[in-house]
Amino acid sequence: MSDQATQVSSNKEKVNVVGTHLQNNGYHDSLPPYDSEKMIKEFLRQPPSKAVDENLLEFSEAMRTVAKALRRVSEGKASAQAEAAEWKRKYELEREKNLQQKHKGEVTEGLQNHSDQENSSIEQTDKCCGKHGICSHEVLRDDMMVSKTKFIHDLAMRKAPFKLLWGCNGGKNGQHKHDVVSFEKGNITAAARSSKQISLKWESHPQTVLILTKPNSTPVRVLCAEMVRWLKDIKKIDVIVEPRVKAELLAENSYFNFVQTWEDDDEILLLHTKVDLIITLGGDGTVLWAASMFKGPVPPVVPFSLGSLGFMTPFQSELYRDCLDTILRGPISITLRHRLQCHVIRESATDELDTEDPILVLNEVTIDRGMSSYLTLLECYCDNSFVTCVQGDGLILSTTSGSTAYSLAAGGSMVHPQVPGILFTPICPHSLSFRPLILPEHVTLRVQVPFNSRGHAWASFDGKDRKQLSAGDALICSIAPWPVPTACLVDSTNDFLRSIHEGLHWNLRKPQSSDGPRDH
Ligand SMILES: NC(=O)c1ccc[n+]([C@@H]2O[C@H](COP(=O)([O-])OP(=O)(O)OC[C@H]3O[C@@H](n4cnc5c(N)ncnc54)[C@H](O)[C@@H]3O)[C@@H](O)[C@H]2O)c1
Numbered sequence: 408m409s410d411q412a413t414q415v416s417s418n419k420e421k422v423n424v425v426g427t428h429l430q431n432n433g434y435h436d437s438l439p440p441y442d443s444e445k446m447i448k449e450f451l452r453q454p455p456s457k458a459v460d461e462n463l464l465e466f467s468e469a470m471r472t473v474a475k476a477l478r479r480v481s482e483g484k485a486s487a488q489a490e491a492a493e494w495k496r497k498y499e500l501e502r503e504k505n506l507q508q509k510h511k512g513e514v515t516e517g518l519q520n521h522s523d524q525e526n527s528s529i530e531q532t533d534k535c536c537g538k539h540g541i542c543s544h545e546v547l548r549d550d551m552m553v554s555k556t557k558f559i560h561d562l563a564m565r566k567a568p569f570k571l572l573w574g575c576n577g578g579k580n581g582q583h584k585h586d587v588v589s590f591e592k593g594n595i596t597a598a599a600r601s602s603k604q605i606s607l608k609w610e611s612h613p614q615t616v617l618i619l620t621k622p623n624s625t626p627v628r629v630l631c632a633e634m635v636r637w638l639k640d641i642k643k644i645d646v647i648v649e650p651r652v653k654a655e656l657l658a659e660n661s662y663f664n665f666v667q668t669w670e671d672d673d674e675i676l677l678l679h680t681k682v683d684l685i686i687t688l689g690g691d692g693t694v695l696w697a698a699s700m701f702k703g704p705v706p707p708v709v710p711f712s713l714g715s716l717g718f719m720t721p722f723q724s725e726l727y728r729d730c731l732d733t734i735l736r737g738p739i740s741i742t743l744r745h746r747l748q749c750h751v752i753r754e755s756a757t758d759e760l761d762t763e764d765p766i767l768v769l770n771e772v773t774i775d776r777g778m779s780s781y782l783t784l785l786e787c788y789c790d791n792s793f794v795t796c797v798q799g800d801g802l803i804l805s806t807t808s809g810s811t812a813y814s815l816a817a818g819g820s821m822v823h824p825q826v827p828g829i830l831f832t833p834i835c836p837h838s839l840s841f842r843p844l845i846l847p848e849h850v851t852l853r854v855q856v857p858f859n860s861r862g863h864a865w866a867s868f869d870g871k872d873r874k875q876l877s878a879g880d881a882l883i884c885s886i887a888p889w890p891v892p893t894a895c896l897v898d899s900t901n902d903f904l905r906s907i908h909e910g911l912h913w914n915l916r917k918p919q920s921s922d923g924p925r926d927h
């Protein structure tokens with residue numbers, strides 16, 4: 408189209424818009440018959456009418472006001488939803504705490520004759536938390552859930568208690584540091600952070616291990632059978648496996664009759680009350696699988712590598728005896744991997760708390776266009792502020808552990824898993840300036856499919872469990888109160904750097920030789 412033709416066409420659109428507006432406002436008589444090509448050309452040849460210009464200005468001002476009002480309404484809704492999610496999270500934490508206290512009461516009452524050692528370890532824990540306030544007992548203590556029946560109560564009593572300690576450099580007597588910022592004589596100084604390497608110290612011997620395995624793999628099946636024998640015969644440890652694995656073991660040999668499993672999926676909800684340690688045999692997907700089985704607190708995970716990349720699986724399967732010996736003795740360095748807690752809120756929900764069951768992800772939640780060939784349109788809010796509208800293939804909300812997975816492939820940064828934060832990474836955005844963001848861990852994010860979206864969006868959780876999001880549906884996402892503690896081979900930092908060097912060959916380049924030109 409020539410420039411002139413383009414100009415005429417755009418003028419025609421302008422006249423149509425103005426014409427409609429003026430007509431709607433009762434200006435019938437002053438209007439040119441805007442459906443006639445000839446009259447339009449005539450109209451355009453006339454010098455601009457002051458009345459039309461003023462009306463156009465008034466009209467665009469009105470549109471801007473409407474847009475602002477709509478944005479304010481959306482932000483208000485986002486804020487209300489974020490607040491509701493936050494209250495729900497606080498309520499869940501408070502409930503857990505109360506249950507734990509109630510349980511502690513029951514334990515003390517029922518165990519007056521219990522060994523002094525056991526009682527003193529509980530006291531020590533209270534001291535630790537009370538004194539330093541940052542010990543993770545509140546979240547991770549193994550006996551935290553209430554046992555309503557004697558059965559569960561007994562199981563919980565068999566769990567090996569442990570302590571989590573922050574490594575401190577320079578702190579006197581292992582004193583933990585609280586202040587992030589100190590204020591002395593008007594000078595603001597960042598105090599040394601206490602969140603160094605976390606170590607886990609058993610207070611009694613672990614007694615029960617849950618082994619989770621990648622399906623359909625002969626090496627995994629062979630190793631699993633060998634490990635179960637070793638744990639039972641040499642270490643005298645009880646073993647729990649999935650029903651599928653128990654069937655495989657029994658098909659091999661009736662010796663494995665002692666291995667425990669569950670019959671009903673509801674029993675999975677109570678596993679954390681009796682499992683001291685989880686062992687995974689597989690790749691990163693098996694660690695994700697293990698995490699997904701625990702909707703609340705997660706026992707420490709020891710991931711053995713029987714996959715291809717193994718970002719979260721630092722332990723070599725051939726050396727399992729030495730590794731497990733060290734881990735069962737303790738103390739062990741662990742990485743507390745944060746998870747995201749995701750709620751889908753349907754447009755049809757009657758109130759903001761009327762959500763589907765929350766889903767916890769260790770890597771990421773992805774909202775994409777699924778089978779749709781249209782651009783995804785997603786409105787994003789952070790707490791009560793509008794972030795942006797995503798127009799592209801979708802959006803990834805990732806944990807820092809997931810930063811080396813899908814988010815990395817979509818151009819996000821790699822982040823040390825111990826850094827608390829949420830990665831906001833677009834997938835193929837149709838915009839040149841949409842760079843990925845990293846947001847602080849305390850925010851609540853809301854991603855909504857607006858009513859003018861051309862298609863549905865699809866949310867998937869650690870690459871699984873796809874849910875359709877229709878216009879008006881929203882996904883609310885915040886850091887979950889229950890991290891996944893994974894055992895380190897060396898420590899968090901060493902393991903992370905090793906995984907990006909070995910897994911991704913990060914910044915691998917042939918070294919340049921020293922011969923050739925030099926600065927003098
Ligand atoms: N384009 C992509 O890179 C892409 C696409 C879809 C899914 N994924 C990832 O796959 C994950 C699901 O894993 P799966 O094993 O069940 O599926 P899968 O069997 O398809 O394996 C996906 C690959 O991602 C790797 N991976 C998983 N978590 C990782 C992590 N935290 N850091 C580095 N690499 C990681 C695995 O080692 C594996 O090689 C999803 O959470 C998502 O992050 C990646």
Ligand SMILES: Nc1ncnc2c1ncn2[C@@H]1O[C@H](COP(=O)(O)OP(=O)(O)OP(=O)(O)O)[C@@H](O)[C@H]1O
Pocket residue numbers: 619620621622649689690691692693694695696713714715716717
């Ligand atoms: N116990 C399990 N039950 C059902 N599915 C599982 C189980 N463990 C793992 N999976 C699934 O099997 C798939 C492959 O597992 P995993 O990623 O551990 O092995 P891999 O693909 O061989 O290794 P890598 O991811 O390192 O390439 C994943 O999608 C995971 O969700």
